[in-house]
Amino acid sequence: MIYLRLFFEFFKTGLFAVGGGMATIPFLYDLSDKTGWFTYDKLADMIAVSESTPGPIGVNMATFVGFTTAGIPGAICATLGLITPSVIIILIIARFLANFNDNKYVKSAFYTIRPASTALIAAAGVLVLKISLLNVDTFQQGGGILSLFDFKAIILAVIVYVLTNFVKPLKKLHPVVFIALSAVAGIVFKFAGA
Numbered sequence: 634m635i636y637l638r639l640f641f642e643f644f645k646t647g648l649f650a651v652g653g654g655m656a657t658i659p660f661l662y663d664l665s666d667k668t669g670w671f672t673y674d675k676l677a678d679m680i681a682v683s684e685s686t687p688g689p690i691g692v693n694m695a696t697f698v699g700f701t702t703a704g705i706p707g708a709i710c711a712t713l714g715l716i717t718p719s720v721i722i723i724l725i726i727a728r729f730l731a732n733f734n735d736n737k738y739v740k741s742a743f744y745t746i747r748p749a750s751t752a753l754i755a756a757a758g759v760l761v762l763k764i765s766l767l768n769v770d771t772f773q774q775g776g777g778i779l780s781l782f783d784f785k786a787i788i789l790a791v792i793v794y795v796l797t798n799f800v801k802p803l804k805k806l807h808p809v810v811f812i813a814l815s816a817v818a819g820i821v822f823k824f825a826g827a
Contacts, residue, residue, distance in 0.1 A: 639703060657757075659753060682697065
């Protein structure tokens, strides 16, 4: 039964997450709340791993959730669930798009999907920032205003931003170098979950 549920939940995610892998993140937050298969912190870890490994983030995350929930068969079911709607939609569109490529309604439909995709991706970005840079749970449990901010994470984010945008020799380095150095910093400075 868990395999069918994994397939179905990720099928819904794949069906409605227009705009790429980052657009799946709001759906994954909802899935976390609904199923309890993973926590928000685990989701942040999944985003970090998915961004640093080859392949689409949505597929990587579906595979990760499926594997942690129900092993290799779960990973396969979740991944197939996520990609099946795209395959079906692409096959349908490919069949009919040639006939409607210059249709003003088709162009309008694609044009109006853009803001929705942008909003989903922006929402995902805000949620990732919230998890990465803020300690909302600590603050809600009666901590002071300073307990809201994860200063180590904020300092690391600022350092990486400055190094990648303003230090000319480092701007040419591959992003994997910064991901690896950030992972080392997380271990050395004992970030949450490290």
